[in-house]
Amino acid sequence: MKIFVDKVMIDYRRFRSKDGDYVASIVARYSLTFLEDRNVISFAGGLPDPSTFPIDDLKRIAVEVLDSYGYDVLQYMPSRGISMYIKELIDFLYRVRGIKTSMDNVIVTTGSQQAIDIIARMYLDEGSYIAVEEPTYIAALNAFRARRPRFIGIPIDDDGMKTDILEEKLRELRSKGEKVNLLYTVPTAQNPSGVTLSIDRRKHLLELAEEYDFLIIEDDAYGLIIFDEDKYVPPLLSIDYSGRVIYVGSLSKVLTPGMRLGHIVAPREIIESLEPFKQIADLHTPAFTQYIAAIVLREGIVERNIPRIKSIYRLKRDAMLKAIEEHIIESAWWTKPIGGMFIWIKLNVEIDTEKLLQKAFSRGVIYVPGKGFYHNENGFDTMRLNFTYPTITEIGIGIEKLSKVIIEEINQ
C-alpha cells in the first residue's frame, strides 16, 4: 500500500504557535502513558482496579438507552450536557458529596481533563499567575502549561498545601503590584501525593481567595474514595460562601474512566462563559455515555459500588504501606493517604528517580518519577506509586523489588 503522507520532508516546526512549541518541548516529555507492559508490576498508571467496573450493569443499560432514547443517544446534543444526566448528577453530588447545586451551575465535560483545560483557556493568559501544589497532577499542569502562565509553587506536608506559605507568596506578589488569578488544588487525597488538605487550611485558603481575589479550581477526582471515613473533610465548594470555587468532578474513579465523564460545578456566570469553550473543544460530550451514566446514577449503581471500591482500595493501600514500612523505611519519607490512589515517596538520599526507573524496569517494577509533577521540574528524588491497579500480591513483590533497587543504588 502506497503511503501518501510522509513522502515529503518538511520541517513542520516552523508552523508551530508559541504555545505549540512550548507544549512540544515540555509537555511531551511528561506525557501520561496509560499503556502498561504486562510483564512488569506497575505502580505507574493512575488506573482504577478493573474489577470495580460494573460491566453487566453497563451492558444491560447500554441496550436500554438505545431502546428508550435511540435517536437522541446518537444525535448531536447541547454543549452543556444532556438534561437528564445533569439532573441525576445534581442529585448524586448532593447525596454523596453534600454539594447543593442546580441546572444552571453545571456543565458536562469529556473527562475532568477537559474541564481543567477549558477553565485554563478561559482564565489564564500568557504570563498570568497560577498557584499550584508542589507536586501536582501532571495532566493539569500540562493544560496550564499550554497557556504559558507563570507558576507559583506551594509546598505540601501531611496536611496538604501549606497555606501559610501561599499567604506569604500572595503578599509578596501584591507588594510588587501583581496577583494570582487562579489556584489549582486537588485538596482531597491528592494526585500525586495522596495528602488531604485539613479543614483549617481549607478555611484559610478560602479566606485568602477572598482577600487576594483569585479563583480556585477544586479538582475533586478522589473525593468519593476516602477510605478512612472518620477523617472526612468537606469539599471546598460546600464551604465556599464567597463564590470563589470552580469545582471539577468525574465519574472516572467510581464508575469507569474509559467513558470520559467529567463535570464542572460553578457560579452561573462562569458556567455560561465556559460553554462556548466547551463547544469549541468538542461540540459536546458523547451522548451515549451521558445517557448510560444517567441511568447508572438513577439506579444507584455507583453508590452501591463505592463502598466496595473503598474496601478494595483500603486493603491495597494498607498492603502497600506495610510493604513500604518493612522495606523502604530507612531511605525515604512517604505519605499515608486517607483515600485516593497514590502514595508519594521522597527519598532521603540523592537519587534521581528518573534515572533509577530504567533499573527498576529491568527488575520488573515501574513507577512515575516525581519530576513531571513539579511545575519547575524539581523533585528529582521523588516518585508516585499507584496502589489501586496492582493486586495485593503484586504490591508486596513490587515494593520489595523497588526497595532492592533503591538500596543497591545507595550502596553503589
Added chain:
Amino acid sequence: MKIFVDKVMIDYRRFRSKDGDYVASIVARYSLTFLEDRNVISFAGGLPDPSTFPIDDLKRIAVEVLDSYGYDVLQYMPSRGISMYIKELIDFLYRVRGIKTSMDNVIVTTGSQQAIDIIARMYLDEGSYIAVEEPTYIAALNAFRARRPRFIGIPIDDDGMKTDILEEKLRELRSKGEKVNLLYTVPTAQNPSGVTLSIDRRKHLLELAEEYDFLIIEDDAYGLIIFDEDKYVPPLLSIDYSGRVIYVGSLSKVLTPGMRLGHIVAPREIIESLEPFKQIADLHTPAFTQYIAAIVLREGIVERNIPRIKSIYRLKRDAMLKAIEEHIIESAWWTKPIGGMFIWIKLNVEIDTEKLLQKAFSRGVIYVPGKGFYHNENGFDTMRLNFTYPTITEIGIGIEKLSKVIIEEINQ
C-alpha cells in the same frame, strides 16, 4: 435545597484571559444550538436524518464489545486512540475515500471539532494569518477565533473557493513581508454553502500551499455523502505530494454524530506534535465508542449504510431545490450541492436574515442566518438551509413558508 453557588455577586469577567474575553464576546453570539423547537420546521441544524442510524447493530455491538473487551473498554486508554479502531479506520479510509495511510499518521479525536481545535492550538498564534472560505463552518471559525489570529477571507462560487483571489491575497501579503500559516477549507460539499472545489482549483490550491509555504486543514466531513457520483473529486490529501494537508474526518455523517468520533490523518511529525494537545484536551476519546466503531467498520455496516444515506439525502436535496425554484427563484441566488447537507441562499435584495429569522420563526420555519459563517460578520443577506433533517413534506411546506416571509419583507 440550599444553593451554595450563586450566592455571591462577583463580576467574574475580571479573571478572564484575552482569549476568554474574545470568545465570550464573539463566539457566544454565533454558537450552534442543536436543540430544535419541535413545533417549527427546522432547516437550521446540521443534523443527520435519524432514520440513518443503525440502532439495532449498535445495540448488538455495544454488548459484544463489553463481552469481548470489557476491561479495556472501560479503562484509561492511549491518547492517540485504540489501535484496533485506528486499524479499521485506515482500511475504511482506503476503501471508501482512496486515502492511503498508516498507523503513524492517524490520531483519533472526540469529533472532528476537537481535531480542528487542537490543530488551531498547535499552529495558530495571536495575530498569525489563517485563510478561510467566505462563508465557512461556524464552529471551526470559533475554534480559530479562540486563538485570535488574523483572517484572510476567500470568496466562493459554484466551484468552491476562488483560488485566483487566494493567490492575489497571498502575493499581497508576501509583498508586505507577511504570510499565511494555515488555510482551512471544507472542499467537498462545503458547510455552509454546499459547493465543491473543482479538481483544477484543488491542484491550484496545493501548488499555492507549496509556493507560499502554508499548511491546509482539509475538513472532509461530507466527503462520504456525495450523491452525484459522476461529479466525484478526490480529497486534497490523496493528491497532495508535498505534505501540506492535514486531513480531518469524522463518522458523524455516516454513522452517528452523538458518538463524537473524529480523526486526523497527517504527516507523522504533525500527528506526534498534536498528541500532547490531544492529551491536554481530554486524555483520550471515550474507549467504548471507539471499540463499537471498530466493530461497526469491520462488519462493513457504514459502507452498507452509505448508499442508503445518499439516496435519502438525494431525494431531500432534490425536493428542496425544486421547492426553492418554485418559490424563491426571483429573489435569490442559491447553490446546487452535489452532496452534503446544506443549500446556501443569497438574497438579491437587501434583507437582514438575522432580523428576518424572528418573523420566519413566528410563521413556523427556521434557518441559520449567514452572518455567523463569515469571519468578518458579513453576509447579512445570506442563510444556510439544511435538507437532511426535515422530512420531504416538511421541506416543501417550509420553503413555501420561507418564501412568503421573504416576499412579504420585500414588499414592505
